[in-house]
Amino acid sequence: MNRTIPNGKSHASSALPAAVAGLQQVPQLIPAHPTSAGGKALPPSKMKKPPADKDSEEYRQRRERNNLAVKKSRMRSKQKALDTQQRVNELKEENERLEAKIKLLSKELSVLKDLFLEHAHNLADNVQPPAGAGGSSPAPNSTSANGQ
Amino acid sequence: MNRTIPNGKSHASSALPAAVAGLQQVPQLIPAHPTSAGGKALPPSKMKKPPADKDSEEYRQRRERNNLAVKKSRMRSKQKALDTQQRVNELKEENERLEAKIKLLSKELSVLKDLFLEHAHNLADNVQPPAGAGGSSPAPNSTSANGQ
DNA sequence: GTTCATTGCGCAATAA
DNA sequence: CTTATTGCGCAATGAA
Structure with a gap:
């Protein structure tokens, strides 16, 4: 008799499109409607969940849709991570640029x-009171005076 | 005639330990040792692979180990992504700091x-050629010329 | 209610 | 052989 349910996923390796020959059934004794089964009514809404109508046409369809969405989402996620990494690199470069500029400005x-x-010193040295008096023989001048 | 295969994963939602009542067997006619079965010896090593001895003790063990490894790996991956994102933030801040500094230095x-x-102008205005002629007009030089 | 997006998880193949 | 990674499908859950 049929066998082995391809395990659900079993995507052997890369290609597994319609490979699944006979797959189905599950010894799931599901009483159709757990809600409508016993003497219970179902007024508002509150039933567990028909686990999953396997081998259902609509089920398969939803799965496929979801699988697609998942793939898409993951691709985005991965891409985003990549972008972020690259952003880091860009920012690092920018940082280096800025630091170089700072260095240059500082030097200037x-x-x-x-x-x-130097100029201030020169002035002080050459200071010559316009009106005669006062000390008037300054040191010839000084060079290389560096303060900071 | 039992099939069922719990589908492999079927982790209904959160708890699914021993929920599976009757699960087992697989119509797998596996000849114990494919390698030692026929008249083949097993010198180096090169056999396809016994797909997977489901319901095997050792199998289950390996799976569990792998699941653990997977979880670990994913945690790391996630953490790394987080770190990278944070790195971006740090670099951004650093960038702002640097730019602010550049602005300040530029202003200075x-x-x-x-x-x-201004000084140069003053000099030019007060310039009083000690000895009549003589070019003494210093080139006003550039004004606020900033390259780069 | 439906649909798509995200997320945790297990499986299997394969890289290390 | 073991662990680490990776692609993939499933199901629960979130968001629109």
């Missing part, structure tokens, strides 16, 4: 500041 | 440069 600033200092 | 530079210009 430092140079300008040094110029200022 | 700009101020210093303006000071220079």
Whole structure:
């Protein structure tokens, strides 16, 4: 007699489209309608669930739909992860760029500041009160005075 | 005539331990040892594969082990994704910090440069050629020229 | 209620 | 051989 139910999934390896020859039945003694079986009425709605009408036409269809959705969802998920990873790389690069720029600006600033200092010193050295008096013999000047 | 195969997974929802009443057998006519059966010896190793000795003790054990491994692997994977996402956030913050710093440095530079210009103008205005002629007009030089 | 999207889980193939 | 990964289907659940 028939056999072995292809296990449900059994997708041997890669291709398993309509390979399933005879698959069906399940010793499930399901009393059609658990709800309408005994003397119970079914007013609002509250039954467990007909587990799953296997081998049902509509069942198979829903499964297939879901399988598709699942595949789609997973693809997205994977892609998103990839994108995120790439984002990390981009941000890292950007960071390096920014740090380089900072380094450069800092250097420029430092140079300008040094110029200022030097100039200030020159002024102090060459200071010559417009009106005669006062100390007027400043040191010839000083070079390479660096403060910070 | 029993079939049933619990479908393999059938983990109805959350608990499905020994729910399966009569499940077993499989019309698998497997000759014990495919390798040692005929007149074939088993020197190196190269046989297809006894599909899967369902309901085998050792089988069940291997499955369980694998399920565990799978769970572990997936947990890691998920965690890694999370970490990556967080990395993105950290890098973004860092980026903002750096950009802010750049803005500040740029401002400082700009101020210093303006000071220079102003000073240069002052010099030019007060310039008083000590000895009559002589080119003494310093090139005003560039104003707020920032490359890059 | 239905449909699609997500998610945890087990299976099996295969990589390590 | 063992574990780690990966693709896949199932079912429960969430969201529209």
